[in-house]
Structure formats: structure tokens, C-alpha cells
Amino acid sequence: MSFFSKLKSRLTRSSSRLEEGLEAIVAESAETEAPEAAAPEAPAPAPSAPAEEARKPGFLGRLLGRTGEEAPRRVLDDAMLESLEELLITSDMGVDTALRVTANLAEGRMGRKLSVPEIKALLAAEIARIMEPVARPMPLYAKRPQVVLVVGVNGSGKTTTIGKLASQFRAAGKTVVIAAGDTFRAAAVEQLKVWGERAGVPVLTAPEGSDPASLAFDAMTKAQEDGADLLMIDTAGRLQNRADLMEELAKIVRVIRKKDPDAPHNTLLVLDATTGQNALSQVEIFSKIADVSGLVMTKLDGTAKGGVLVALADKFGLPIHAIGVGEQIDDLAPFDPEEFARALVGVED
Numbered sequence: 576m577s578f579f580s581k582l583k584s585r586l587t588r589s590s591s592r593l594e595e596g597l598e599a600i601v602a603e604s605a606e607t608e609a610p611e612a613a614a615p616e617a618p619a620p621a622p623s624a625p626a627e628e629a630r631k632p633g634f635l636g637r638l639l640g641r642t643g644e645e646a647p648r649r650v651l652d653d654a655m656l657e658s659l660e661e662l663l664i665t666s667d668m669g670v671d672t673a674l675r676v677t678a679n680l681a682e683g684r685m686g687r688k689l690s691v692p693e694i695k696a697l698l699a700a701e702i703a704r705i706m707e708p709v710a711r712p713m714p715l716y717a718k719r720p721q722v723v724l725v726v727g728v729n730g731s732g733k734t735t736t737i738g739k740l741a742s743q744f745r746a747a748g749k750t751v752v753i754a755a756g757d758t759f760r761a762a763a764v765e766q767l768k769v770w771g772e773r774a775g776v777p778v779l780t781a782p783e784g785s786d787p788a789s790l791a792f793d794a795m796t797k798a799q800e801d802g803a804d805l806l807m808i809d810t811a812g813r814l815q816n817r818a819d820l821m822e823e824l825a826k827i828v829r830v831i832r833k834k835d836p837d838a839p840h841n842t843l844l845v846l847d848a849t850t851g852q853n854a855l856s857q858v859e860i861f862s863k864i865a866d867v868s869g870l871v872m873t874k875l876d877g878t879a880k881g882g883v884l885v886a887l888a889d890k891f892g893l894p895i896h897a898i899g900v901g902e903q904i905d906d907l908a909p910f911d912p913e914e915f916a917r918a919l920v921g922v923e924d
């Protein structure tokens with residue numbers, strides 16, 4: 576299965592919700608000769624497979640929305656635009672982004688008759704345009720070790736993401752060291768050790784409750800001695816006491832800078848896509864307490880809240896380095912804006 580099909584099948588909840596909404600909006604005052612649109616209540620007899628096939632347009636036709644004469648169409652007017660805005664807001668895109676997307680979609684098209692496939696293609700193009708500038712892999716520097724600080728609330732998928740990234744870097748021939756910086760939670764340290772084993776990467780730990788900055792310093796020393804390419808530092812995610820967490824992260828940074836004034840070279844914020852709009856406030860909070868340089872979005876599989884990525888890209892413009900699409904070690908993929916946009920709105924292959 577191609578990655579696109581995989582992502583699409585995993586984003587179906589988002590796309591089917593959008594799709595149903597779009598169909599309802601167009602059907603509301605559609606201008607069409609299609610029998611199903613004229614009598615939406617009466618279940619239409621299932622068309623035979625060959626008839627259905629015959630109506631299927633080619634790839635380009637579908638992308639451009641030319642789906643045949645019978646596709647229901649609705650004139651794009653203010654009322655329809657408003658419905659589209661509402662639909663996008665309920666798809667977790669947030670108000671500002673939804674307004675921007677619909678305004679761009681409407682430009683030069685008011686008064687035109689649009690079908691669902693056409694609207695989908697336009698939405699996908701607009702979303703891809705917003706996402707394109709943020710789709711950037713994590714930059715790699717010639718620095719040894721390149722220090723990657725990983726931040727995010729507990730449960731966002733930090734441990735899993737560190738494991739997946741470590742495995743990918745190792746597969747690319749890099750040597751990696753992991754520091755289990757959430758020293759206050761024994762279970763978190765144990766989890767990270769398991770992921771380190773899976774990825775074949777050493778995990779440095781410290782006694783429960785000890786100073787994370789001291790562990791970070793030791794890890795930095797080891798990574799330098801070993802000539803490691805990358806040092807990934809896990810951190811605590813307790814937002815309940817923001818001042819403490821801020822101080823803890825600042826201390827880690829101060830300490831590793833004694834060894835390398837440019838460290839950390841990347842500060843990755845791991846966000847759980849299923850939290851929807853909450854992800855936006857997490858970016859705001861973590862940007863205040865750490866110098867966030869990029870995002871990893873986890874749990875994009877099976878969430879109906881993928882729209883939040885569009886809001887994030889539009890609002891903060893932070894690079895999205897990778898997306899998590901499952902719990903296995905290989906379930907971390909580069910972020911592809913076009914595939915994502917098409918999967919999100921349900922554009923057919």
C-alpha cells in the first residue's frame with residue numbers, strides 16, 4: 576500500500592466528515608438533473624457496477640472536478656461560503672484559517688457553479704499551499720553531536736517519536752545516543768529503554784528523581800566521547816507547574832551549552848493530533864518555555880482532527896518535520912503537504 580493510501584485510510588474520519596458536509600452543502604440548493612439530488616430522501620437503486628464505472632472520469636478530470644454532466648452543482652454565493660467556513664471550522668481548522676481558506680477558494684469564483692469534486696480539489700490545493708512552506712525534514716548539521724531536545728506534554732508521543740527517529744537515523748548510518756531526561760517518572764524511563772533497544776541505540780538514564788540537567792551533561796559528555804552524530808534528549812512534560820518546567824528546560828540548555836554554545840541545535844515539540852485545537856495552545860505555551868524549532872505531529876492515524884495541522888501551519892509557520900501514523904517503529908513519515916491535503920479532504924486517487 577502506498578503511503579498516500581495508508582494516510583488516506585487513516586484520515587478517513589476527517590475526510591468522510593468533510594465529504595458528507597460538502598455533499599450536504601451542495602445538495603442544499605443544487606442545480607442538477609441528477610435524480611438523487613432531486614429526491615434526496617428516496618434511496619436510489621444501487622447502480623450496476625459497469626454503469627458506475629462508465630461514469631467514473633479520468634484522473635485529471637476528477638482532480639479538476641469534471642465528473643460528468645450529472646454531478647450536482649451549487650452556485651457559489653455568500654450563503655454557500657458561510658456554510659463552507661462552518662464546515663472547515665468544525666474540521667478543526669480554526670476560525671482564522673477556515674476564513675482564509677474559503678476566501679481564497681472564493682476569489683474569482685463567486686457566481687460559478689461548483690460540484691463536490693471541484694470544491695474538494697480547490698480545498699486540497701488551498702490547504703497544500705498553506706502546508707507547503709512548513710513541510711521540512713529536521714535539518715541535519717555537520718555538528719557532532721547534533722543535540723535534539725524533545726519537548727511536549729506527557730502522553731503526546733515523545734518517547735515513541737524519539738524511538739522512531741533514532742531508528743531512522745540509525746538506518747541512515749548515524750550514531751545516536753538518547754538521554755532519558757524525564758527522571759521523575761520511572762515508567763517513562765523504562766519505556767524509553769524499550770524503544771532504545773528496538774532502535775538499537777543506547778539510552779542513558781539517571782536515578783529516579785535526580786537532576787535532568789546533570790543527566791543531560793553526562794549524556795553530552797558520552798556523546799562527544801563516542802563521536803556520536805546525534806544526541807536526543809527526552810524531557811518532562813508536566814505543564815501543571817509551568818514555572819518549574821521552564822526552569823528545568825532552561826537548566827538543561829544552560830548545562831549542555833557549557834559543552835557546545837550552539838546546542839540544542841533542534842528543539843522538537845511533539846504534539847498529539849487527536850487533541851485538536853488544544854495543540855494550538857500547546858505550541859503557544861512551549862514556544863514561551865523553549866525555543867521550539869520544529870514540530871512532530873503524532874497519532875494522525877484514526878483521528879478526525881487532522882485539520883488542526885492546517886491551523887498550526889497557518890498560525891505559527893513552524894516546520895512540521897514528521898508525522899506519526901501508528902505505534903510501530905516504522906510509523907513515522909515525512910510530512911507531504913499534497914498527500915496530506917488530498918487525504919484530509921478525500922480527493923480520490
Ligand SMILES: Nc1nc2c(ncn2[C@@H]2O[C@H](COP(=O)(O)OP(=O)(O)OP(=O)(O)O)[C@@H](O)[C@H]2O)c(=O)[nH]1
Pocket residue numbers: 727728729730731732733734735736757763766812872873874875876898899900901902906
Ligand atoms: N496511534 C498512534 N499512537 C501513538 C503514536 N505516537 C505515540 N502513540 C501512542 O501514544 C501513547 C503515548 O506515547 P508516548 O511516546 O509514551 O508519549 P510520551 O509523550 O512519551 O508520554 P509520557 O511517557 O507519558 O511522557 C503510547 O501508547 C504510544 O503508543 C502515533 O503516531 N499513532
